[in-house]
Amino acid sequence: MTTRGYARDDGALTLAFVRGVLPGKWQRTWDERHPSSPLQLVKTEQERQLDPLASGEADVALVRLPIDVDPDTFHIIPLYEELAVVLMSADHDLTAADELSLADLDGELVHPTDGMLLDTTEVVRAGVGVLVLPQSVARAAGGKGLEWRILRDGPTSRVALVWPRPSDDADPALLDDLEDFVGVVRGRRANSSRGRQPEPEAPPAKKRAEPRKPAKGTPPRPRTPRGKRPKRR
Numbered sequence: 001m002t003t004r005g006y007a008r009d010d011g012a013l014t015l016a017f018v019r020g021v022l023p024g025k026w027q028r029t030w031d032e033r034h035p036s037s038p039l040q041l042v043k044t045e046q047e048r049q050l051d052p053l054a055s056g057e058a059d060v061a062l063v064r065l066p067i068d069v070d071p072d073t074f075h076i077i078p079l080y081e082e083l084a085v086v087l088m089s090a091d092h093d094l095t096a097a098d099e100l101s102l103a104d105l106d107g108e109l110v111h112p113t114d115g116m117l118l119d120t121t122e123v124v125r126a127g128v129g130v131l132v133l134p135q136s137v138a139r140a141a142g143g144k145g146l147e148w149r150i151l152r153d154g155p156t157s158r159v160a161l162v163w164p165r166p167s168d169d170a171d172p173a174l175l176d177d178l179e180d181f182v183g184v185v186r187g188r189r190a191n192s193s194r195g196r197q198p199e200p201e202a203p204p205a206k207k208r209a210e211p212r213k214p215a216k217g218t219p220p221r222p223r224t225p226r227g228k229r230p231k232r233r
Helices: 024-033 051-055 117-125 134-143 172-185
Strands: 014-018 040-044 060-065 074-082 085-090 130-134 146-151 159-163
Touching: 014 051, 024 172, 040 051, 051 060, 051 159, 074 172, 085 117, 085 134, 117 130, 117 134, 117 146, 130 134, 134 146, 159 172
Parallel strands: 014 040, 014 060
Antiparallel strands: 060 159, 074 159, 085 130, 085 146
């Protein structure tokens, strides 16, 4: 698939984001710079995190790696890594520790995370097994009756920005917005955006300085031929 036009008819940029990723700071920055066209958000689950791009519901997406995409079809920019945590019921014995290791999970029922996370979270809340999740996902999925602890030797999770490569007939305004949003995510300032800019106008030609006129009442100084000095009297 390739980028052609905006996902929304009103020309607003639409960002899909996987559960646990918090796009709020980037949304606020975007809205400050584009007050007439605020960023639109679409939330998705990890197992379907590319669906909004494939269906045209979103223009760009924050996803959790790894993902199976063709780099010739998509731009992919890794952004940051997250620690793994253990999510468990609040009365689980493991909550007595400040941090955990993989060895602490020996003998524990560790649920897979490739299914319906909400259903599995309720099972964990009831005291049956634990979940190993990225920290932001555990925070989003947690709540009353649940606690999490850092898994210091657990697998890290990488978050990336993904969007389709443009087609030959892509909307230039959309391409500029995508470039601007990449700048927002990477922390570039508004005046340092690398979006496509119009060619700067040539500076005006400098005017030649006019010769200074002698003050009134001052006799004109005689001109001396080049190479000769006036004779002293």
